[in-house]
Each structure stands twice: as C-alpha cells, then as structure tokens.
Amino acid sequence: MKKIVLLLLALGAASLSMAAGDSFVNEKAHNNIRSTDSLRRGAKTYMNYCMGCHSMDYQRYNRVAKDLGLTEDEMMASLVLTDAKYTDKMEIVMTPEQSKTWFGIAVPDLTVIAKARGVDWLFSYLVNFYQDEKQANGWNNLTLPNASMPHVLWEMQGIQKAHFETETDAEGNEHTVFKNFEQVTEGSMSQEEYRNTVRDLVNFLDYSSEPAKLIRMAYAPWVLLFVSLFTFLAYMLKVNYFRDVH
Ligand code: HEC
Structure with missing residues (x-):
C-alpha cells in the first residue's frame, strides 16, 4: 500500500514538473464562472476574434444562449456572426487541410481547452504574446514558444517585446531566461482593461469546457x-x- 502511495506521489510530482517545465505560466486567471455578464462579454470576444480559426464543435449556439440567459433574437443579433442557424454546432468554415496549409498545423478546437490546459495557462498564453522578427508571422509567445498563432488581440493590448538574459547554472550550462516585457506600441486598452477582457474570455472557455458547472455552482x-x-x-x-x- 505504502509503495503504491509513494509511486503515485512520484508520478504526480513528475507530471507537475513536466508541466511547469513545458510552459511559462506567470499569471492567474481569477475568473468567476458565476458572473453571467463576464461570460457574455467573453462569448462576444470569442465570436469576434477566435471563431475565425477555432471551432467549438461540441457546443451549440442555442445551448450557449440558454446558459447565458439570452433569447434567440439576442443571441442571433449579437453572438452569431456567420450565417449559422440557432440550433447549429459552433463549427468553422476552414477545413483541417486549409488550416495545415495556412498555419502548418490543424488549428485546435477549443470546446474543452480549459480542461486540457487549465485557466491560468490560458490566461498567461493570451497575455504573453510578443513581437519577434525571427518568426514567420512576426509573433512569439512565452507560454507556448514558437506558436503558429498570431497575436489576434494586439490592437487591444498593443505590442510588447520580450527581453531575455543568459544565465549560467552551477554545472556551467547556459540558459536563456525571460527578464521582462517592454511595451513598444500602446494598445486601445490599458493593461488592466486588457487583462479583464482576457479574464472574461477565459471564463467563457472555462464554462464551455463544462457547461454543467454552472448548474453545480447554482446548487x-x-x-x-x-x-x-x-x-x-x-x-x-x-x-x-x-x-x-x-
Ligand atoms: C488566425 C487564426 C487564429 C485565430 C483568429 C486565433 N487562433 Fe488560436 N491558434 C491558432 C493556431 C494556428 C494555433 C496553433 C498554435 C501552435 O500550436 O503552434 C492556435 C492555438 C491556440 C491555443 C493553444 C492550444 C493548445 O493547447 O495548444 C489557444 C488556447 C488558442 N489558440 C486560443 C485562441 C483564442 C482565445 C483566440 C481568440 C482571441 C484565438 N486563439 C484566435 C490560430 C488562431
């Protein structure tokens, strides 16, 4: 029994350290799934800025409307921006083949991304884009290095550059470590407003990964x-x- 517990602990620690080593998560989402206003704002940003590339194949427009307390007319007028029907799944027009040609990768579906990555990872990812001339699309990301997604919210956040330093560890190996961001172009929002927008967006992704959470929280x-x-x-x-x- 003791051995099994120790094995489980070791496995847990190993997966945690792998997760920490893979990605740079430096901010917490602090989203509130019980705030319907926040979910509505998040859904709006999602439909406007993300649905061009990312589907939500396991989610339907009418389900979102019901959960967010919107009537069919309100939903169709404010959140369904394509010619999709009210009862349709939230699919995109781009095929996986086109996606591979344009981005070199099949753009992932985001229905359950909050379960896969966690809300803090998503929050960090969306605030950690920086300008990088070495990348084909001009952008890079601290949380998902060399990501092929451009910074689609740059007009809100503005443009930042990342500064790195080289550190030598006890064994004499050199590591590149992130130092800080430098804002080179102001965005249409202050950093605080931008973080609130991202918080709402992550909140919507959190809800979408498990709509039943809303009911659970209410009960x-x-x-x-x-x-x-x-x-x-x-x-x-x-x-x-x-x-x-x-
Ligand atoms: C122009 C197309 C495009 C748009 C618009 C876009 N993305 Fe992406 N996104 C991508 C591509 C391509 C990838 C794959 C990146 C990689 O793995 O290199 C990606 C990856 C991601 C990932 C990482 C998935 C993972 O676990 O690896 C998340 C999260 C994400 N996008 C969220 C968003 C959100 C939120 C929006 C809206 C604000 C958005 N994306 C808008 C193209 C896009």
Whole structure:
C-alpha cells in the first residue's frame, strides 16, 4: 500500500514538473464562472476574434444562449456572426487541410481547452504574446514558444517585446531566461482593461469546457444548507437519545 502511495506521489510530482517545465505560466486567471455578464462579454470576444480559426464543435449556439440567459433574437443579433442557424454546432468554415496549409498545423478546437490546459495557462498564453522578427508571422509567445498563432488581440493590448538574459547554472550550462516585457506600441486598452477582457474570455472557455458547472455552482449553496441543517438535526437527536445513557 505504502509503495503504491509513494509511486503515485512520484508520478504526480513528475507530471507537475513536466508541466511547469513545458510552459511559462506567470499569471492567474481569477475568473468567476458565476458572473453571467463576464461570460457574455467573453462569448462576444470569442465570436469576434477566435471563431475565425477555432471551432467549438461540441457546443451549440442555442445551448450557449440558454446558459447565458439570452433569447434567440439576442443571441442571433449579437453572438452569431456567420450565417449559422440557432440550433447549429459552433463549427468553422476552414477545413483541417486549409488550416495545415495556412498555419502548418490543424488549428485546435477549443470546446474543452480549459480542461486540457487549465485557466491560468490560458490566461498567461493570451497575455504573453510578443513581437519577434525571427518568426514567420512576426509573433512569439512565452507560454507556448514558437506558436503558429498570431497575436489576434494586439490592437487591444498593443505590442510588447520580450527581453531575455543568459544565465549560467552551477554545472556551467547556459540558459536563456525571460527578464521582462517592454511595451513598444500602446494598445486601445490599458493593461488592466486588457487583462479583464482576457479574464472574461477565459471564463467563457472555462464554462464551455463544462457547461454543467454552472448548474453545480447554482446548487452548491442549497446542498451545503441541507447538509448543515441535517447535521444539526442529527446532533439534536443524538443529544436526545443519549440523555438517559449514563
Ligand atoms: C488566425 C487564426 C487564429 C485565430 C483568429 C486565433 N487562433 Fe488560436 N491558434 C491558432 C493556431 C494556428 C494555433 C496553433 C498554435 C501552435 O500550436 O503552434 C492556435 C492555438 C491556440 C491555443 C493553444 C492550444 C493548445 O493547447 O495548444 C489557444 C488556447 C488558442 N489558440 C486560443 C485562441 C483564442 C482565445 C483566440 C481568440 C482571441 C484565438 N486563439 C484566435 C490560430 C488562431
């Protein structure tokens, strides 16, 4: 038994250190899935800036409308920007073949990306784009180095450059470490506004990866209330029964 526990711990530690080594996650999302306003804003940014390339094949427009408290008309007017129907899946027109030709990679579907990557990873990814002349599309990303996705929100965030330093470790090996970002062009938003926009977007991706979470979160306070009431009653009953036990 002890060996199994130790093995599990070792596996856990190994996967954690691999995850940490692979990607640079330096900011937390702090998103709130219970905020419908935030989810609506996030959905809007998604439809406007991401749906051009990323499908959400396991999500339907009418489901999103229902969960976000929108009527069919509101949904069609503000969030369905293609000629898709209300009951359609959130698919894109680009085929995987076209995607491979244009980006060298099949652009991933984002329905469950928040489950795969985690919200903090997504947040960091969307704030960590920087200008890099060495890349074919002019952009690079600290969280997903050499990503083939351009910085599609650059007009909001502005353009930043990354500064790196070379450090030598105890064994004499040289490592390139990230030092800081330098803002070279201002965006249409302040850094705080941009982070709030990204937070809403990540919130929408978080919801989309598990729509049932909304229902769970809504029930949670009632379940807790029931459990506390029941505990109280059980306790009173115990006090009553044990009154005569000496
Ligand atoms: C012009 C097309 C395009 C647009 C628009 C676009 N992306 Fe991407 N995205 C890509 C490509 C290509 C990749 C694959 C990057 C790679 O792995 O090199 C990618 C990768 C990603 C990934 C990483 C997936 C993973 O786990 O590897 C996330 C997350 C993502 N995009 C989110 C977004 C969001 C959010 C938006 C909207 C703000 C967006 N993308 C808009 C093309 C696009």
